[in-house]
Amino acid sequence: MPPNVPEWSKTLGDGVAVRAYGKPSKHEANVIRRDVEWLTASRESSVSFTPLHELDGIITPNGLCFERHHSGIAELDPNDYRLMIHGLVDKPLMFTLQDLERFPRTNRIYFAECAANSGMEWRGAQMNACQFTHGMIHNVMYTGVPLRVLLEEAGVKTNAKWLLLEGADSAAMTRSLPLQKALDDCLIAFRMNGERLRPENGYPVRICVPGWEANMWVKWLRRIEVGDQPWHHREETSKYTDLLENGKARRFTYVMDAKSVITNPSPQAPLRHKKGFTVISGIAWSGRGKIARVDVSLDGGRNWRTARLDGPVLDKSMARFYAEFDWNGQELFLQSRAIDETGYVQPTKDELRKVRGVNSVYHNNGIQTWRVSPEGEVENVEIA
Amino acid sequence: MPPNVPEWSKTLGDGVAVRAYGKPSKHEANVIRRDVEWLTASRESSVSFTPLHELDGIITPNGLCFERHHSGIAELDPNDYRLMIHGLVDKPLMFTLQDLERFPRTNRIYFAECAANSGMEWRGAQMNACQFTHGMIHNVMYTGVPLRVLLEEAGVKTNAKWLLLEGADSAAMTRSLPLQKALDDCLIAFRMNGERLRPENGYPVRICVPGWEANMWVKWLRRIEVGDQPWHHREETSKYTDLLENGKARRFTYVMDAKSVITNPSPQAPLRHKKGFTVISGIAWSGRGKIARVDVSLDGGRNWRTARLDGPVLDKSMARFYAEFDWNGQELFLQSRAIDETGYVQPTKDELRKVRGVNSVYHNNGIQTWRVSPEGEVENVEIA
Numbered sequence: 001m002p003p004n005v006p007e008w009s010k011t012l013g014d015g016v017a018v019r020a021y022g023k024p025s026k027h028e029a030n031v032i033r034r035d036v037e038w039l040t041a042s043r044e045s046s047v048s049f050t051p052l053h054e055l056d057g058i059i060t061p062n063g064l065c066f067e068r069h070h071s072g073i074a075e076l077d078p079n080d081y082r083l084m085i086h087g088l089v090d091k092p093l094m095f096t097l098q099d100l101e102r103f104p105r106t107n108r109i110y111f112a113e114c115a116a117n118s119g120m121e122w123r124g125a126q127m128n129a130c131q132f133t134h135g136m137i138h139n140v141m142y143t144g145v146p147l148r149v150l151l152e153e154a155g156v157k158t159n160a161k162w163l164l165l166e167g168a169d170s171a172a173m174t175r176s177l178p179l180q181k182a183l184d185d186c187l188i189a190f191r192m193n194g195e196r197l198r199p200e201n202g203y204p205v206r207i208c209v210p211g212w213e214a215n216m217w218v219k220w221l222r223r224i225e226v227g228d229q230p231w232h233h234r235e236e237t238s239k240y241t242d243l244l245e246n247g248k249a250r251r252f253t254y255v256m257d258a259k260s261v262i263t264n265p266s267p268q269a270p271l272r273h274k275k276g277f278t279v280i281s282g283i284a285w286s287g288r289g290k291i292a293r294v295d296v297s298l299d300g301g302r303n304w305r306t307a308r309l310d311g312p313v314l315d316k317s318m319a320r321f322y323a324e325f326d327w328n329g330q331e332l333f334l335q336s337r338a339i340d341e342t343g344y345v346q347p348t349k350d351e352l353r354k355v356r357g358v359n360s361v362y363h364n365n366g367i368q369t370w371r372v373s374p375e376g377e378v379e380n381v382e383i384a
Numbered sequence: 385m386p387p388n389v390p391e392w393s394k395t396l397g398d399g400v401a402v403r404a405y406g407k408p409s410k411h412e413a414n415v416i417r418r419d420v421e422w423l424t425a426s427r428e429s430s431v432s433f434t435p436l437h438e439l440d441g442i443i444t445p446n447g448l449c450f451e452r453h454h455s456g457i458a459e460l461d462p463n464d465y466r467l468m469i470h471g472l473v474d475k476p477l478m479f480t481l482q483d484l485e486r487f488p489r490t491n492r493i494y495f496a497e498c499a500a501n502s503g504m505e506w507r508g509a510q511m512n513a514c515q516f517t518h519g520m521i522h523n524v525m526y527t528g529v530p531l532r533v534l535l536e537e538a539g540v541k542t543n544a545k546w547l548l549l550e551g552a553d554s555a556a557m558t559r560s561l562p563l564q565k566a567l568d569d570c571l572i573a574f575r576m577n578g579e580r581l582r583p584e585n586g587y588p589v590r591i592c593v594p595g596w597e598a599n600m601w602v603k604w605l606r607r608i609e610v611g612d613q614p615w616h617h618r619e620e621t622s623k624y625t626d627l628l629e630n631g632k633a634r635r636f637t638y639v640m641d642a643k644s645v646i647t648n649p650s651p652q653a654p655l656r657h658k659k660g661f662t663v664i665s666g667i668a669w670s671g672r673g674k675i676a677r678v679d680v681s682l683d684g685g686r687n688w689r690t691a692r693l694d695g696p697v698l699d700k701s702m703a704r705f706y707a708e709f710d711w712n713g714q715e716l717f718l719q720s721r722a723i724d725e726t727g728y729v730q731p732t733k734d735e736l737r738k739v740r741g742v743n744s745v746y747h748n749n750g751i752q753t754w755r756v757s758p759e760g761e762v763e764n765v766e767i768a
Contacts, residue, residue, distance in 0.1 A: 006464060009552050009606070013456030015427030016584070020416035022447040024405070025587045027462050028580050032404035043399030055578040056527040057491040061446060063406040064579065072397030078411050080390060102661055104708050107441040107695030141695070143440040168393050193577065194439040195448065196412050200400070203409045222393070277486055311491030311525070312696060324488050 030054075033064055034131055044072035045171075047114075049135030052261070053269040056281060058109070058139055058311050058318045062193050065138035067200045068114055070171035074220045078204045083188070087164075087226035090155030097204050100188060103145040103153075108187065108210070109317045111285045113137040113256050115213035115240050118368075119361035121349065126380040130266035133368060133380060137285070139318035142208050144189030147182045151226075160226045164233075165207055168222035175216045176230035177209065181254075185210050188221065211287030211316040212254040213362075215240050245357030258346050259365035260284035260294055260321070260338035271376030275329030282307070285318045286340035293339045296323040300333030300369060300383040301348070307336070332372040333383060349382065408447075414438075417448055418515055428456035429555075431498070433519030436645070437653040440665060442493070442523055442695050442702045446577050449522035451584045452498055454555035458604045462588045467572070471548075471610035474539030481588050484572060487529040487537075492571065492594070493701045495669045497521040497640050499597035499624050502752075503745035505733065510764040514650035517752065517764060521669070523702035526592050528573030531566045535610075544610045548617075549591055552606035559600045560614035561593065565638075569594045572605065595671030595700040596638040597746075599624050629741035642730050643749035644668035644678055644705070644722035655760030659713035666691075669702045670724035677723045680707040684717030684753060684767040685732070691720070716756040717767060733766065 024031060033048035040046045050066040067073075078097050086092040114136035120127050127133045156179070163182050167173035177186070187208040190197060197203040202219030209216045215235060230236065230252070242250040262282040265271050271278065284291045290313055295304040307321035321336070338346040349366030356363075371381040408415060417432035424430040434450040451457075462481050470476040498520035504511055511517045540563070547566050551557035561570070571592040574581060581587040586603030593600045599619060614620065614636070626634040646666040649655050655662065668675045674697055679688040691705035705720070722730040733750030740747075755765040 006460075006552065008458045008460055008604075009554055009556065011554055012428045013453070013458050013553065015456050016417070016419050016430045016432035016451045016453065017427055019432070019451070019457075019584055020418070021408070022417075022449070022582050022584060024446075024579060025459075025462075025583050027587075031579060033400070033406075034404070035400050043401055044396045046400045048400035048403070056489070056575050057525045057578045059443060059525045059577045061577050061579045062408075063447075065406070067400045067403070069397070069400065072399050073403075074392045074397050075409075076390075076392055078409075098656060102657065102663060104663065104692075104706065105440070105665075105694075107704055109696070141441045141443045168390065169397065170393055170395055172393065191440050193443045193445050194441050195408060195415060195445045198406050199409050200403055200406060203411075220392075272482060273486065279486060279488065308488075310489075312493070312698070314696070320491055322488065 033066060036132060045070055047136065049131045050138055051131050052135050052263045052283065053130045053266045055263070056320070058320050059193065060138040060140055062140065062195065062198050065140065065198070065201055066114070066136045068136065069169070070173050071169050073200050074169040075199060076168060076204060076220055081204050083205060083221060085150060085154045085224045085226070088157040088160040088228065089226050090157065093154045097190065100145055100190060100205065103149050105143055105145050106187065107141055107143050109139065109141045109314050110208055110210045111137055111139045111316065111318050112214040112217050115215055115362040118364040121366065122358045122360055122364050124382055126382065128267045128380050130261060130263055131268060134261040140192040141194070142187055142189040143191035144187035144208065147186040147188055147207065150188060151182065156226055159228050161228050162230050164225040164227060164231050165216070165218040165221060166223040167218045168220035173218055173235065174231065174233045175218060175235055176233070177216060181209065211256060213240065213256055216254065240362060242356060242362050243359035245359065253363055256287035257365045258286035258288065258338040258340040258344050260336040260346060261368050262334050262336050262370060265372060265378045266370055267378045267380060270378050271372060274376065275327045278325055278327040280323040280334065282321050282336050283318045284321055284336070284338035286338065286344070287316060288344060289341040290315050291319040291338055292341045294321040295337045297335040298325065298332050301335050301367070304337065329374055331374060334370045334372060335367050337367055417450060420516060429454055431520065433515045434522055435515050436519050436647045436667065437514045437650045440704065442704050443577065444522040444524055446524065446579065446582050449524065449582070449585055450498070450520045452520065452598070454557050455553050457584050458553040459583060460552060460588060460604055465588050467589060467605060469534060469538045469608045472541040472544040472612065473610050474541065477538045481574065484529055484574060484589065487533050489527055489529050490571065491525055491527050493523065493525045493698050494592055494594045495521055495523045495700065495702045496598040496601050497669070499599055499746040502748040505750065506742045506744055506748050508766055510766070512651045512764050514645060514647055515652060518645045524576045525578065526571055526573040527575035528571035528592065531570040531572055531591065534572060535566065540610055543612050545612050546614050548609040548611060548615050549600070549602040549605060550607040551602045552604040557602055557619065558615065558617045559602060559619055560617070561600060565593065565596070595640060597624065597640055600638060624746060626740060626746050627743035629743065637747055640671035641749045642670035642672065642675070642722040642724040642728050644720040644730060645752050646718050646720050646754060649756060649762045650754055651762045651764060654762050655756060658760065659711045662709055662711040664707040664718065666705050666720050667702045668705055668720070668722035670722065670728070671700060672728060673725040674699055675703040675722055676725045678705040679721045681719040682709065682716050685719050685751070688721065713758055715758060718754045718756060719751050721751055
């Protein structure tokens with residue numbers, strides 16, 4: 001005999017007309033980007049974090065992609081949008097959005113991770129949320145024109161070696177990009193997950209710099225200047241450099257090394273059962289190519305098991321991993337460790353600190369530890 | 385010298401706090417699902433169409449996935465959600481949503497296409513919009529538990545051959561599913577593109593029946609009964625069967641055969657330039673596996689060129705194709721033709737009509753023709 005028939009099986013629901021552009025269920029109101037009030041100087045120069053613990057698979061929905069602005073969200077009119085390419089070129093060019101769409105385009109799923117993701121953890125802040133320790137990352141399908149194609153159209157002079165990328169926000173975000181990377185795999189992107197870029201992600205055009213720190217993925221891209229040396233602007237001198245113990249700073253450290261994190265369980269997503277079959281879920285990525293393997297430890301790194309990669313494993317994209325085990329109900333120290341196709345192994349935080357000290361807030365790809373209590377509660381801890 | 389500095393480069397924008405769950409730009413207000421007032425009986429029993437001409441790549445954003453309801457959108461409370469498996473099983477089972485998440489899960493990108501997609505075209509309605517001729521399809525990454533795993537947990541009896549799938553909407557949508565397909569690749573899905581299913585797409589749980597007509601992808605899935613023969617319910621007798629010329633109906637025609645359509649240009653997305661380099665973009669899919677090739681014709685099927693597949697080409701998923709050419713500014717008759725990995729070639733509409741007549745509204749996978757005028761306007765036509 002069937003169970004009781006619930007109310008929603010007895011009444012007509014809303015029709016389609018009220019949902020021209022759909023929204024999540026009202027029961028999912030807690031699945032949102034969150035910010036940390038004290039973290040940045042002002043509301044306009046701020047950051048919001050992707051709720052990784054509320055997601056699965058490898059696609060980040062556009063409404064949940066983390067944000068990092070340097071002067072708030074520039075609100076462009078696409079009809080007045082222009083992209084200029086000038087400097088050491090045979091023929092300076094200016095493109096409208098429609099112009100860009102007349103070039104051959106391509107679709108790629110890439111992660112974009114802020115260089116400061118996990119940055120508070122250098123000094124052991126132990127932010128008690130996966131969303132805040134690792135949520136400055138998203139992974140979407142971008143559609144755009146290879147930058148190489150546009151540079152070929154302009155004709156790059158033989159002494160050219162660097163590009164300046166400039167955003168149309170009032171911070172005029174600028175970064176220097178080596179020409180070699182521009183010719184390799186950068187995209188002038190105008191779509192994410194099929195639809196137009198969102199305003200907070202650079203509408204109508206941003207650059208994708210696959211595998212490199214997201215600060216270089218200049219949003220609201222307005223100008224590309226071709227030159228023969230880097231520009232040494234603020235975001236590659238005072239910021240986005242790695243200050244070492246000896247007071248010197250590593251510069252132009254663009255690549256995001258292999259990294260992973262267990263998203264479930266995590267502090268915002270405790271275990272709700274007391275023991276038995278348990279699914280661990282997490283994400284791994286590498287700026288140097290594909291993820292080759294992910295290991296998971298239940299005991300703080302003493303013993304490791306190979307996790308199951310599930311779903312597409314793509315170049316410079318998030319991969320999803322799972323590890324299933326029978327939980328005996330005792331305390332756990334969960335860790336994950338990514339290995340990429342170059343053979344690089346994600347280090348511990350202490351291994352990183354030995355080389356780089358604790359002055360930096362950038363490029364922390366150390367192994368994350370979650371302590372799970374017998375009650376299933378999860379907290380951010382470090383293992384000595 | 386740089387061009388004039390626009391207003392948005394001079395003023396601070398909004399910060400992150402106002403965008404906890406993001407929305408498209410106000411300039412994209414026309415990128416919405418649309419319905420056709422006369423098409424279905426009531427607002428609750430209706431359909432909305434994906435704006436394919438406004439998308440690129442292969443991911444459909446959740447807010448734009450087409451809808452087809454039989455009694456409106458059931459609004460379930462996930463805390464009270466239950467899935468029952470009973471009938472010819474050793475052990476009838478009842479699952480909460482949390483129970484389902486304790487099984488090993490998987491992530492797959494699949495298309496879901498309504499059997500009635502392009503249905504108006506059997507008799508040559510020539511709906512003048514790609515959104516209405518082909519927009520009853522979406523393509524997202526689903527996360528869920530293989531149905532096989534749950535059936536193994538219940539223990540299917542040896543005489544079992546069919547399943548009944550029942551939705552929790554007030555239409556109590558039911559379909560019979562062969563056990564063999566259930567054990568092959570069906571998913572009990574609770575996420576799309578990473579986040580929870582949307583209410584209009586079955587929140588919190590629907591079944592994915594990869595490659596088969598979307599009517600079988602029962603939303604708000606409530607009950608699975610295991611039996612030894614099909615149930616012959618309304619949606620597999622009066623509806624979703626293919627009425628032939630001789631008055632007999634083909635039944636249980638589940639698989640969606642290979643199909644494709646050019647999304648740009650199309651009637652809602654005319655060419656805005658008068659001649660020169662031109663990008664044709666479109667989608668192709670097959671319920672029998674991967675897309676092997678797509679051909680494009682500029683002259684109504686007399687001459688064909690091989691299109692460029694771009695982005696992941698996956699099993700039972702949309703693939704994106706492009707064809708670039710130099711337009712001489714004259715009239716075009718654009719067609720695309722999908723070939724899948726089984727060697728099946730998408731037929732013309734007339735080839736279909738010769739076999740199946742024009743009584744049906746289902747399973748029309750015929751080749752679509754768009755006439756492009758010298759002014760760049762596009763209309764839906766048929767070539768004799």
